[in-house]
Amino acid sequence: xxxxxPSQRIWWHKPIDRIEALWVGxxxxxxxxxxxxxxxxHLFGKQNxxxxxxxxxxxxxxxxxxxMVEKHKVRTETSGDIPVVAPPPGSDVYMLGRTWEWYPIxxxxxxxxxxxHLSSVDWQHGFSIQPVNINLxxxxxxxxVVTLTPTQTGEFGVVCNEYCGVGHHTMLGKxxxxx
Amino acid sequence: xxxQADPPQGDQDEVPFMQKxxxxxxxxxxxxxITPTIFYxxxxxxxxxxxxxAP
Amino acid sequence: MADTLFRQCPRSGLFFHxxxxxxxxxxxxxxxxxxxxxxxxGLLVMLTxxxxxxLLDAETFYMALSIHGTDILIFWIIFFEVxxxxxxxxxxxxxxxxxxxxxxxxxxxxxxxxxxxxxxFLRGNSSVxxxxxxxxxxxxxxxxxxxxxAVGALVGCFLFLATLVIAKREKTYDGSIPLVTFGAxxxxxxxxxxxLFGAVILIPTFLWSVGLIPEVDPLVYRTIWWGLGHSSQQxxxxxxxxxxxxxxxIVFGATPMSEKVSRTAFLLYILFLxxxxxxxxxVDPGIGSSWKVFNTSYAMxxxxxxxxxxxxxxxxxxxxxxxxxxxxNGLFEWLRKAPWDNPVFxxxxxxxIIFGFLGGITGVIMGTEQINLIIHNTIFVPGHFHAxxxxxxxxAFMAITYFLIPVLFQRELILPKLAKWQPYLFxxxxxxxxxxxxxxxTLGVPRRHWDVSFSDALMxxxxxxxxxxxxxxxxxxxxxxxxxxxxxxLIAVGSxxxxxxxxxxxxxxxxxxxxxxxxxxxxxxxxxxxxxxxEAEGAVSxxxxxxxxxxxxxxxxxxxxxxxxAKYLSSLWHMS
Numbered sequence: 017x018x019x020x021x022p023s024q025r026i027w028w029h030k031p032i033d034r035i036e037a038l039w040v041g042x043x044x045x046x047x048x049x050x051x052x053x054x055x056x057x058h059l060f061g062k063q064n065x066x067x068x069x070x071x072x073x074x075x076x077x078x079x080x081x082x083x084m085v086e087k088h089k090v091r092t093e094t095s096g097d098i099p100v101v102a103p104p105p106g107s108d109v110y111m112l113g114r115t116w117e118w119y120p121i122x123x124x125x126x127x128x129x130x131x132x133h134l135s136s137v138d139w140q141h142g143f144s145i146q147p148v149n150i151n152l153x154x155x156x157x158x159x160x161v162v163t164l165t166p167t168q169t170g171e172f173g174v175v176c177n178e179y180c181g182v183g184h185h186t187m188l189g190k191x192x193x194x195x
Numbered sequence: 196x197x198x199q200a201d202p203p204q205g206d207q208d209e210v211p212f213m214q215k216x217x218x219x220x221x222x223x224x225x226x227x228x229i230t231p232t233i234f235y236x237x238x239x240x241x242x243x244x245x246x247x248x249a250p
Numbered sequence: 251m252a253d254t255l256f257r258q259c260p261r262s263g264l265f266f267h268x269x270x271x272x273x274x275x276x277x278x279x280x281x282x283x284x285x286x287x288x289x290x291x292g293l294l295v296m297l298t299x300x301x302x303x304x305l306l307d308a309e310t311f312y313m314a315l316s317i318h319g320t321d322i323l324i325f326w327i328i329f330f331e332v333x334x335x336x337x338x339x340x341x342x343x344x345x346x347x348x349x350x351x352x353x354x355x356x357x358x359x360x361x362x363x364x365x366x367x368x369x370x371f372l373r374g375n376s377s378v379x380x381x382x383x384x385x386x387x388x389x390x391x392x393x394x395x396x397x398x399x400a401v402g403a404l405v406g407c408f409l410f411l412a413t414l415v416i417a418k419r420e421k422t423y424d425g426s427i428p429l430v431t432f433g434a435x436x437x438x439x440x441x442x443x444x445x446l447f448g449a450v451i452l453i454p455t456f457l458w459s460v461g462l463i464p465e466v467d468p469l470v471y472r473t474i475w476w477g478l479g480h481s482s483q484q485x486x487x488x489x490x491x492x493x494x495x496x497x498x499x500i501v502f503g504a505t506p507m508s509e510k511v512s513r514t515a516f517l518l519y520i521l522f523l524x525x526x527x528x529x530x531x532x533v534d535p536g537i538g539s540s541w542k543v544f545n546t547s548y549a550m551x552x553x554x555x556x557x558x559x560x561x562x563x564x565x566x567x568x569x570x571x572x573x574x575x576x577x578x579n580g581l582f583e584w585l586r587k588a589p590w591d592n593p594v595f596x597x598x599x600x601x602x603i604i605f606g607f608l609g610g611i612t613g614v615i616m617g618t619e620q621i622n623l624i625i626h627n628t629i630f631v632p633g634h635f636h637a638x639x640x641x642x643x644x645x646a647f648m649a650i651t652y653f654l655i656p657v658l659f660q661r662e663l664i665l666p667k668l669a670k671w672q673p674y675l676f677x678x679x680x681x682x683x684x685x686x687x688x689x690x691x692t693l694g695v696p697r698r699h700w701d702v703s704f705s706d707a708l709m710x711x712x713x714x715x716x717x718x719x720x721x722x723x724x725x726x727x728x729x730x731x732x733x734x735x736x737x738x739x740l741i742a743v744g745s746x747x748x749x750x751x752x753x754x755x756x757x758x759x760x761x762x763x764x765x766x767x768x769x770x771x772x773x774x775x776x777x778x779x780x781x782x783x784x785e786a787e788g789a790v791s792x793x794x795x796x797x798x799x800x801x802x803x804x805x806x807x808x809x810x811x812x813x814x815x816a817k818y819l820s821s822l823w824h825m826s
Binding site (some may be wrong): 017018019020021022024025027028030032033034035036038039040042043044046047048050051053054055057058061062063064065066068069070093094095096098116117121129138139140142143144145146147148149150151152153155156157158159160162163164165166167168173175176177178179180181182183184186187188189190194 | 626
Binding site (some may be wrong): 206211213214216217218220221223224227228230231232234235236238239240242243 | 477
């Protein structure tokens with residue numbers, strides 16, 4: 017029994033039951049499929065992270081965001097006068113997380129690629145594009161770069177899905193995607 | 196459960212290497228500490244330390 | 251020698267050492283206390299996330315969530331696991347526990363630490379969640395409490411190892427330790443690793459909180475902290491699998507199908523399970539994909555292989571034992587005629603099935619590097635770990651509690667009818683909670699979020715109506731599970747206080763760790779365990795075709811659900 021010592025002194029040589037061995041074999045094959053699916057998706061899938069990142073500081077990142085906002089601002093929205101920025105396709109685009117907003121609002125073009133830079137200036141935040149459901153962890157002091165190509169048009173919410181204080185539930189942002 | 200009778204064992208038979216390993220808690224502890232420390236922790240921290248400064 | 255005082259339980263034949271027994275009881279009682287506290291806060295969290303109730307204000311909600319996470323994931327589980335370590339060493343090996351005075355010291359450290367951390371949460375300035383990600387600060391006593399608790403648990407782990415040494419030296423067993431003790435050893439090794447990782451990051455974070463260190467890097471914190479946060483949950487996996495094997499032996503007299511296969515599977519846990527701490531860092535900046543793929547896959551999913559092996563061998567050994575007793579008709583007579591109204595068995599079997607189908611499958615899928623993009627930080631994540639920890643581990647602990655109340659505490663269970671239904675109630679409620687959390691998470695609903703209708707936000711976003719409905723349904727499941735959890739506490743505590751004494755000396759104080767009267771123990775070291783296997787090992791051969799069929803159903807579910815998620819991933823915006 018499992019609560020008593022094995023009855024044999026040497027149990028290692030005891031033959032394994034056929035069904036048990038077969039299951040180990042089947043399970044191992046499935047484990048290998050699961051494993052090799054990941055490199056396969058790196059080669060053939062369209063949703064991968066480059067893991068390109070940099071160490072940065074809140075001030076340095078804010079300066080980059082502000083430079084982009086000044087250059088490509090098209091209008092402001094909401095009572096908070098949040099700028100809407102329409103950067104040219106292929107360019108470096110910035111969004112920063114802070115308590116409690118994703119700043120600024122971006123206006124992108126469908127089918128075009130953008131180098132999206134993300135960072136936080138205070139706590140950790142969760143960058144979550146909805147309803148597309150792309151989720152990234154954003155840390156203060158680190159700049160994440162993702163080459164993003166929207167494949168749908170419309171208005172998308174950016175939710176914060178990492179707890180960031182009592183106003184966490186008010187932390188939202190927005191991305192427009194146009195034809 | 197096997198159909199065959201269990202292989203005969205004498206008291207003098209050498210205990211196989213793997214069984215000896217599994218019977219030794221401290222070797223297992225060492226393996227259990229070393230493996231994640233190398234593959235997860237040291238490799239992971241090396242990646243973090245290697246992140247360049249933003250241009 | 252005054253140290254070798256044993257009593258034999260007349261109902262199970264198990265032997266309990268005087269001090270080992272007291273340590274077991276004390277740890278188990280505190281486990282249940284923290285289960286109660288953590289559970290109440292869990293219910294409050296769920297009642298707030300139900301859109302139609304939305305009970306607490308935001309600040310209290312995040313405090314409640316922090317308490318729920320820490321008290322359940324750490325305190326309930328680890329207190330119980332240290333009790334399991336004493337059981338698997340002192341009782342199963344019929345040996346005195348090593349250095350009992352140190353054991354009590356460890357226990358006191360755990361009590362002081364857990365109370366300190368919980369009280370710090372209640373002061374309201376440390377609602378940093380179980381994960382306490384820097385740079386968001388908590389009060390120093392939060393970290394200090396965790397450190398004290400961890401040191402206490404570490405003492406318990408080393409005493410377990412020391413007890414193994416004593417048992418070997420005093421030759422209280424022949425050959426190898428029992429498989430259940432081996433599973434407990436696996437849990438113990440993982441616990442030591444977790445605590446060491448925890449020390450490496452929590453001590454600097456504590457020093458940072460008192461101003462002695464200028465900062466703690468958030469990515470370094472996450473990397474090391476998850477070595478604690480995730481590995482600590484792998485202690486549960488090992489402990490619960492050990493309990494599955496124990497219950498299979500206790501209820502059915504089942505013998506492991508193969509010591510070699512089961513122990514090798516535990517070895518795979520020891521080596522690779524902890525690498526999966528990487529699951530939490532898959533969408534973090536700056537860590538390369540080679541590291542992510544290797545670690546998230548537990549080195550090519552070898553630890554998943556181990557779980558799939560246990561998933562076959564535990565019910566397989568039950569099937570073999572049942573077939574020997576004559577339940578040989580068809581594929582499933584052995585299972586149909588199992589003692590479904592015995593909560594020791596039903597709790598264990600539901601734990602195994604739900605852990606595998608809901609917890610295991612979702613865990614592997616969300617731990618796939620790219621698929622994590624659609625799951626990270628959504629409510630899918632707590633959906634997954636409620637299947638593993640709340641059903642898998644907690645239900646296994648509940649099941650063994652029903653065995654321990656008469657055997658260890660020498661009390662008759664009160665409310666036996668309720669006890670019969672309790673595992674179904676808890677598992678049913680939790681399963682409902684889990685399924686709807688997984689569903690809402692698939693629709694992008696975040697975890698740790700007070701209000702997904704974003705009521706007073708500048709910008710707005712509206713979740714699909716289905717997602718909101720699912721949160722409501724999850725809440726109903728949570729309430730059901732809370733009733734089941736409450737029933738467990740009622741039966742467990744009620745039996746200790748009001749249950750009929752099965753032994754003259756089983757006083758109320760004895761229920762809480764004070765040793766029984768001296769007359770209960772003998773100075774004679776017991777010769778052997780008073781339990782016998784279903785039949786002599788290797789006598790008649792029976793295979794386990796029913797279990798194999800169940801395993802194939804499991805595999806098919808796994809494959810289908812994996813590729814559904816891969817398809818979902820492929821519909822996302824392109825990223826490189």
